[in-house]
Amino acid sequence: MDRPFGLLAELTYRCPLACAYCSNPLELAAYDDEMSTAEWQRVFTEAAEMGVLQCHLSGGEPLLRRDLVDLVRTAAELGMYTNLVTSAIGLSRSRAEGLREAGLDHVQISVQADEPATSDRIAGIPSFERKLKAAAVVKDLGWPLTVNVVLHRQNIDRVAEIIALVEELDADRIELANTQYYGWAWRNRAALLPSREQLAAAEEIVRAARVRLTGRMEVVHVLPDYYSEYPKPCMGGWAARQLTVAPNGHALPCPAAQTLPLPRASVREEPLSTIWDSAPMFTAFRGTDWMRDPCRTCDRRELDFGGCRCQAFQLTGDPARTDPVCHLSPDHALVTAAVDAANGERRHEILIPRPHRS
């Protein structure tokens, strides 16, 4: 069996921001019982022993963990490439220097828009200026910097200005990631899904920027799968390359999998390698044996693995069905209905923010 390359360590779901597209679970209170420093350090050790090479420290806002420097140090000493995925709120120079000294390899900062009013409205708190300052500190300390921007109906028309801002920040990578509809984003889908016209305009701008920025900044563009003909090869296959550990110790093939009707697997109860090898949460959709038609006989089954199990479950109530994004799915009308709505008359679109938690 293949061994995972990456661990997404969701250290906490507490976050000073309240983005309406947050992928965290809707039932945030169920995750208040966070793992201790020692528990996370044990998980990192088990992960490294089973071949994990990259440790993504994420959340929520990982900087809210007071033990973050200790956790980074442990992951770095185990030889893992360490990546901090942060809102940058709380990334002061002294905190950053501590993390640098502990061996943190890379920082990814989220930015919500290209100017303070929209950015702060989406984030739910004044945060734009602090993000820019933190990005400058990251560069100043010699870290590679990725800026991640979640694109949606309410900011995608500003993608040119967003790219210009990220250029000014001297980022090494920019991720322009259209919203994926899980967690809070699922609840807010109607207000977030862009129109076809918006997407086409953005795509042209991003394509030109990628050419212009070759050799200076890597441009990653994630298109919304609702508009594609075939589903995304979600996670490179179910429980094939990555795993996630939630703040309470639940181990998952991806963060959205907490929604699925499968028995929980907890690193508090079992070693990570046992979970990876044999927990139903990990074995249920591994490989292609679980597939039914149209996936089972499809030429693309090893290319896109039937798409996303969580999306199939969210849209149809059955995680073993073909991802309805696929135009071959018998449930594809569920997706076209959402797309039609996004391309119909303008509605009054209200975003429901996820609650702040600290």
Next chain:
Amino acid sequence: MVADGDRPILSSHVRLRFDPTRDRHVLLGPESVIVLNPTGADILSLCDGNRTVAGVAAVLRERYDRVVDDEVAAFVARLVARRCVEIHNG
């Protein structure tokens, strides 16, 4: 393109290490893992910013029976495009 006289060096953003689980060298970067074959690992471990591409090929020719200079240049060029390797000219 990469020229024979270029002096490649690993970018400070990436780390080259041996992975005992897969029994291969790996190149780790932000959001990427490249599992290297033994020749790739050899080439990268020789990219120290002093040796030229031609120099790297010369060392490898001594180690193996066959190394085509173009292969070294092409490999380095691919990693330059992915910003894992930087070129010091001249």
